[in-house]
Amino acid sequence: MDVSAIERIEVSHSAADLVNQFTHWLEEKQIIVYAVVHHTEDMKARGVDPHMDAWTVIFGNPVLGAAFLEETPDVVVDIPLRIGFYQQQPDKSFVVRRHMEELLSDYQLPALVAKSRKADGLLDQWIATLKQ
Template identity: 25%
Template sequence: MTTEVELAVTGLVTRRSAHDVAETISAIHAEAERRGATVVAVVDHAASARKAGLTMPETQVIIFGNPRAGTALMQASPDIAIDLPLRVMVRDDGHPGSLVSWQDPAYVLQRYGLGEDQGTPLNVPAAVATAVLDGR
């Protein structure tokens, strides 16, 4: 079962996964590729912290995109390139499962002054995460 989680961070949508960070990242990776996206990287912040002699809860960010979709956004608003490729964060908050977060597409559109008709590519993280979290 997944539920939406209330967070004070503006512009993020967060839901709970019943699975741990590694399992959730793996499922998101497979779903993103199934939808035609290229996974650029998985950044494992906790592993990097361990290499530096520090500790933090498991936290990974998967970065993926599709140039056919992202290029039009960057042509319309070049500054949006700082937010592309798209990403989903999965982290351990000390409770069963993990938290899955992505940028709210409406927030990103507003931030860059883009119209709703341009937002389809920004819906991909939500679609990928929702498919994984709802078992579709």
């Protein structure tokens, strides 16, 4: 499957609303939200004007993570999963994701790439709700 490593989706919601919607959706799926990084607040706290609202959500499923690690412990650098959100103007935000299939293809382990499709499928489900 030919997959672009990065996908950017334009959405007519605020980045903060998208982050809230996504984290609640993950919790409903019993996926762990490890961290919500609000880059904008961190920058402002250090005197930097970011000119946008930017977030990263770090999340994962330990069962899937264990399956990745069984293939190669080196994958630890690429898990848990991350998704980004940013907004530069009112009611126009972007969701940015890295396709795990493409990212994990660097390991040249077909079984790992096959398992990564499960993670990509999870994000595909949520992104499909944005496009409706």
